Amino acid sequence: MKLQLALDLVNIPQAIELVKEVEDYVDVVEIGTPVVINEGLKAVKEMKAAFPQLTVLADLKIMDAAGYEVSQASAAGADIVTILGAAEDASIKGAVEEAKKQGKQILVDMIAVKDIATRAKELDELGVDYICVHTGYDLQAVGQNSFEDLATIKSVVKNAKTAVAGGIKLDTLPEVIKAQPDLVIVGGGITGQDDKQAAASKMKELITQG
Numbered sequence: 279m280k281l282q283l284a285l286d287l288v289n290i291p292q293a294i295e296l297v298k299e300v301e302d303y304v305d306v307v308e309i310g311t312p313v314v315i316n317e318g319l320k321a322v323k324e325m326k327a328a329f330p331q332l333t334v335l336a337d338l339k340i341m342d343a344a345g346y347e348v349s350q351a352s353a354a355g356a357d358i359v360t361i362l363g364a365a366e367d368a369s370i371k372g373a374v375e376e377a378k379k380q381g382k383q384i385l386v387d388m389i390a391v392k393d394i395a396t397r398a399k400e401l402d403e404l405g406v407d408y409i410c411v412h413t414g415y416d417l418q419a420v421g422q423n424s425f426e427d428l429a430t431i432k433s434v435v436k437n438a439k440t441a442v443a444g445g446i447k448l449d450t451l452p453e454v455i456k457a458q459p460d461l462v463i464v465g466g467g468i469t470g471q472d473d474k475q476a477a478a479s480k481m482k483e484l485i486t487q488g
């Protein structure tokens with residue numbers, strides 16, 4: 279099980295400073311969608327240049343023109359690129375094909391997918407690397423989480439790795455760990471804490487204990 283740090287509400291220098299504090303405890307650094315919107319793929323490029331040893335994920339949440347967008351994110355240095363599960367199969371295939379060509383990986387974000395089990399099975403057959411259940415900020419605000427959806431994808435996915443994101447904090451991490459996803463994605467649970475290093479270190483410890 280790996281830990282991914284999601285960086286959403288920062289600019290590039292703040293993102294780099296933040297990663298310096300927690301780099302020993304995280305496996306993947308995510309350049310979040312708001313950062314890409316504000317700063318462009320330059321954010322991915324600068325993060326990879328600053329931390330070449332870390333896996334960098336570009337959270338583009340691709341919906342169309344998937345092959346092209348994956349190629350651009352790959353050129354900027356992303357190791358993993360995200361696409362939405364709601365995208366057309368043709369887009370998913372384009373993303374997977376381009377990622378394979380570039381030696382990169384595709385993570386599918388299941389945000390807003392209604393029939394998680396059916397779509398996860400289809401995506402698994404399309405050869406994506408990760409399937410991620412995700413409660414975005416707008417549904418976190420009304421008290422939702424993705425724990426049940428995680429159990430659902432764990433029961434149907436045969437090849438892809440599983441991931442979970444959305445409001446995970448130190449107190450909810452044990453419940454997530456029990457479900458044994460391959461990747462746990464945490465944003466505010468680390469970036470919103472006064473002592474970010476302590477939060478990341480404790481989370482890594484719990485994850486390592488399994």
Ligand SMILES: O=C(CO)[C@H](O)[C@H](O)COP(=O)(O)O
Binds near residue numbers: 415463
């Ligand atoms: O993709 C995202 C929002 O769309 C976030 O990166 C993801 O939800 C993780 O952040 P947090 O733990 O703060 O919810």
